[in-house]
Amino acid sequence: MNDVKRIARLQQMRTPFYLYDMELLARTLDEVSALSARYGIEVHYAVKANPEERILRSIAARGFGADCVSGNEVKCALGNGFPAGRIVFAGVGKTDEEIETAVRSGIFSINCESLPEMKVIDEIASGLGLRARVSARVNPDIDAHTHKYITTGLDENKFGISRYDFDALIKLIRESKSLDFNGLHIHVGSQITDVEQVFSLECERVNEIVSYFENQGIEIENIDLGGGLGIDYLEPDKHPVADFGTWFKTISSHLHVRPGVKVHVEPGRSLVAQCGTLCTRVLYVKPGREKTFLIVDAGMNDLIRPALYGAYHRIDNLSAALRDGSDGNMKKYDVVGPVCESSDTWGEGRELPESFRGDLMAIRSAGAYGQAMASRYNLRDFAKAYYTDNI
Numbered sequence: 157m158n159d160v161k162r163i164a165r166l167q168q169m170r171t172p173f174y175l176y177d178m179e180l181l182a183r184t185l186d187e188v189s190a191l192s193a194r195y196g197i198e199v200h201y202a203v204k205a206n207p208e209e210r211i212l213r214s215i216a217a218r219g220f221g222a223d224c225v226s227g228n229e230v231k232c233a234l235g236n237g238f239p240a241g242r243i244v245f246a247g248v249g250k251t252d253e254e255i256e257t258a259v260r261s262g263i264f265s266i267n268c269e270s271l272p273e274m275k276v277i278d279e280i281a282s283g284l285g286l287r288a289r290v291s292a293r294v295n296p297d298i299d300a301h302t303h304k305y306i307t308t309g310l311d312e313n314k315f316g317i318s319r320y321d322f323d324a325l326i327k328l329i330r331e332s333k334s335l336d337f338n339g340l341h342i343h344v345g346s347q348i349t350d351v352e353q354v355f356s357l358e359c360e361r362v363n364e365i366v367s368y369f370e371n372q373g374i375e376i377e378n379i380d381l382g383g384g385l386g387i388d389y390l391e392p393d394k395h396p397v398a399d400f401g402t403w404f405k406t407i408s409s410h411l412h413v414r415p416g417v418k419v420h421v422e423p424g425r426s427l428v429a430q431c432g433t434l435c436t437r438v439l440y441v442k443p444g445r446e447k448t449f450l451i452v453d454a455g456m457n458d459l460i461r462p463a464l465y466g467a468y469h470r471i472d473n474l475s476a477a478l479r480d481g482s483d484g485n486m487k488k489y490d491v492v493g494p495v496c497e498s499s500d501t502w503g504e505g506r507e508l509p510e511s512f513r514g515d516l517m518a519i520r521s522a523g524a525y526g527q528a529m530a531s532r533y534n535l536r537d538f539a540k541a542y543y544t545d546n547i
């Protein structure tokens with residue numbers, strides 16, 4: 157992002173907009189492809205992180221599968237090059253219509269989150285005269301050491317089937333009319349940075365669960381360990397590609413994989429976060445009594461993570477790079493958006509080069525759960541997306 161010509165070009169564009177670095181995306185996918193082949197782990201991209209067509213098509217072209225959480229995501233994945241045989245579908249509240257879409261499409265696995273849902277899938281598949289491949293999403297009761305809104309594997313969370321229900325689940329699988337049992341699914345949370353600690357525990361828990369099922373005569377052919385690999389929001393330039401190596405290595409050294417069993421993962425954030433930047437312009441420099449505000453034209457409707465989770469996104473002043481020697485003159489600012497909520501704040505007390513009306517700012521690491529969670533709150537327009545390979 158320090159290429160002078162590129163910044164000058166971006167400065168002429170209407171803000172706010174998302175900019176995707178397609179070269180970084182390709183580099184990330186290269187690394188994941190190589191590791192996936194080396195460790196024999198199948199990758200299903202979590203579409204919810206960013207369902208933009210260009211992103212989906214780039215990922216599908218690598219032969220990765222898709223992890224979906226709604227009927228529309230399943231349709232979107234199918235429409236953008238993901239084969240049905242590589243699509244998995246999770247979610248605690250699948251509607252009958254969504255289940256029917258999944259069964260008719262013949263996707264790889266419906267990751268079922270409760271016993272009542274399992275019964276409904278069986279009934280719907282029977283009614284259609286089709287068979288449904290289902291996996292059981294199990295709740296391992298593991299702390300992912302992440303923000304409480306994005307931790308999913310604790311007993312108190314709504315996700316997955318509790319170990320107290322395993323016997324009833326096994327009975328249901330045996331008695332079902334139209335279900336083909338595919339295996340186990342587990343996902344403990346997102347933005348996990350204690351990678352070795354959390355994922356080794358997850359694998360050990362899965363080993364116990366697999367043994368429990370096998371002792372009851374139920375074979376586990378697929379183990380899907382979900383997503384969750386964290387990224388470096390503080391220093392995106394230092395770590396543009398997440399630490400997939402440690403993730404895959406931890407899995408392969410802690411998970412007992414019997415011959416013939418396939419292992420799957422569902423990364424979302426780690427594939428796309430660092431390649432996305434939300435570009436915004438300084439509208440006003442507003443000196444307050446206590447602090448100076450930089451009011452920019454991107455708001456919480458464009459990227460809700462700071463307002464919703466108190467998430468940190470690095471902010472760079474791109475225009476300052478074009479001004480000679482401006483880096484020497486650092487100032488402290490509260491960078492805020494235009495939306496009528498105090499939580500519409502990008503960062504407090506941020507050290508930035510002295511900034512002026514019209515400066516182009518980059519809100520970094522915005523490729524995951526940015527555009528995907530955007531809204532039109534305050535009737536603001538959606539920010540457009542541009543791609544570095546065609547601007």
Ligand code: LLP
Nearest residue numbers: 202343346347383384385422423424425525
């Ligand atoms: N698989 C399942 C079943 C999931 O629920 C999720 C994310 C993923 C995979 C992908 O996880 P990732 O690799 O992206 O961590 N909006 C929040 C994140 C919510 C994550 C929800 N589930 C955020 O902006 O931090």
